[in-house]
Amino acid sequence: MEIVAILLLCAGTFFYLTGTVGLLRFPDFYSRMHATGKSDTLGTLLSLLGLAFYAGFSFTGVKILFIAVFIFLTSPTATHALLRAAFDSKVPPWTKDGRSLRDKEVRRK
């Protein structure tokens, strides 16, 4: 049980680390949110899962799982809200060819 907990915590920390490195390396606000928004979600989920395993299937473990569910629901919304705020205040996205918006049609099989 403890070994599983340690492995999950290590995996969670690894994703936190990539999130931070991505925050430093990516070129603009929008792509930085890709790094932090996503790795934070999975990092937190894995760490909490590890802690839940460590606590065992007790009341504390159930509480930790509740926190994981709420993180899972709120984290993408928060990421979206930040990007939306940047978009509304016209932060220019970094692009390679200078065209920021592409119209696409959904392909149907």
Add this chain to the structure above:
Amino acid sequence: MTNELFLDKICAILRQHTRFLTFMAFLSTFIILFGFWIFLSGLLDPFHLSLGAISCALVSRISGDLIFSQKKADRNHLSQIFRFIRFLPWLLYQIFIANLYIAFLVLHPNMISLIDPHIIRFKVRLKSDLFLTTFANSITLTPGTITILIQEGHFYVHAVDRKVADDLMTGEMEDRVARIYQED
């Protein structure tokens, strides 16, 4: 003259009715939140209970109209929940892939030449709030894409490179999310 009086009366009743509904929404939100607070804290002394009551009242006051705003009762609510649960494993798998992909991009020494961030815009089929929310959250959680804006049935999505944008454009995820909320 009597007509106007009559109308005034109806308006007053309606206003009272809405106020009553708002109050009921506030009260039910408060009860749910407070029950959850007691469940999580497990402390029943006056200090912690009053802390909980104050914060639950604040939250219910601000967002009490969120949970109970939709008056339309849904017949196939239960089967929707069931189909949503069946959708979850796929979503979790996608989240895992997303993180590995982002980790790969982040740690790649030649990262700048690999990424090609841009915003794409496309139309969606369904219009219900629940569908749009689930779809937007699923997009944000999956590889390299984040929903920015939903306007008049158009999705504005920021994609970190061409490949993930093209993956989204196959419409697989939209189909999967649409399947949860489809009438059958």
